[in-house]
Amino acid sequence: MSEKIQAANEEDLKRLRKMLRKVAGRDLSAVKRRLEGGSAAAVEARVLDLACGDCREAEVLSDFAAELRGGEGAAAKLTGLDVRAREIADAARKFGKRRGPEDGRGQREFEFLVGDATKLDGHAELGGDFDLVFLRHQNYWNGARDWEQIFDHALSKLGEEGRLVITSYFDKEHALALEAIQRLGGELIGSEASPESRELATPGKSMDRHVAIFRRK
Numbered sequence: 001m002s003e004k005i006q007a008a009n010e011e012d013l014k015r016l017r018k019m020l021r022k023v024a025g026r027d028l029s030a031v032k033r034r035l036e037g038g039s040a041a042a043v044e045a046r047v048l049d050l051a052c053g054d055c056r057e058a059e060v061l062s063d064f065a066a067e068l069r070g071g072e073g074a075a076a077k078l079t080g081l082d083v084r085a086r087e088i089a090d091a092a093r094k095f096g097k098r099r100g101p102e103d104g105r106g107q108r109e110f111e112f113l114v115g116d117a118t119k120l121d122g123h124a125e126l127g128g129d130f131d132l133v134f135l136r137h138q139n140y141w142n143g144a145r146d147w148e149q150i151f152d153h154a155l156s157k158l159g160e161e162g163r164l165v166i167t168s169y170f171d172k173e174h175a176l177a178l179e180a181i182q183r184l185g186g187e188l189i190g191s192e193a194s195p196e197s198r199e200l201a202t203p204g205k206s207m208d209r210h211v212a213i214f215r216r217k
Contacts, residue, residue: 008198009056012207015196017060019211020165023192024064027213031068031161044107045069045076048130048157050117050150052080055091055110057136062108065132068163075106079126081115088112118146120153129159135166136208140177147177152184158216163189167208169200174210186214 021028045065049055055078062076069076078095082088095110115123133154140147154164164186168174174191182188191212198207 047078055080077109164214
């Protein structure tokens with residue numbers, strides 16, 4: 001990867017971190033208050049990143065999920081799943097080790113599995129009750145039926161206070177995904193367009209152009 005591309009990816013992740021907090025808004029504080037009752041703040045935050053590719057967003061997501069559990073000092077475990085074995089191997093090489101605590105963050109753990117997000121019922125090892133399920137750049141136009149299966153599985157993996165977050169490349173595709181997820185039982189909490197999203201070569205396409213967050217109805 002060239003230095004230019006790597007620098008662009010790093011800037012994309014900074015914007016994604018900012019957009020996650022923005023789209024969560026007041027809901028982030030409300031979830032934290034509910035989870036901080038008793039010893040909940042000490043419980044490990046659980047993240048499921050579906051169709052994750054090389055999962056370059058792993059640290060951003062684990063930090064965001066830890067905030068849901070009471071702050072970056074909370075422990076977090078991220079599980080990434082993708083059908084592309086090469087991408088999963090790349091993610092495992094980069095992130096696949098236990099880390100921390102360090103820099104104010106609690107312990108972070110990463111695992112990566114080869115698997116089909118349309119067939120999550122076949123991955124019993126995943127369990128459920130995730131604090132955060134994430135889909136970056138969902139591709140609803142490329143097989144609406146498959147993506148509705150993924151959305152449905154994603155919602156089913158959420159814990160009681162869990163949140164589903166998606167990002168989209170395109171305006172219209174984002175609108176279609178919002179409609180599909182709400183039809184499948186997701187309640188839209190918020191959706192934000194990123195004013196700083198990095199434009200790509202295809203007209204109307206940009207990195208994390210839209211970010212939306214849902215709870216299960």
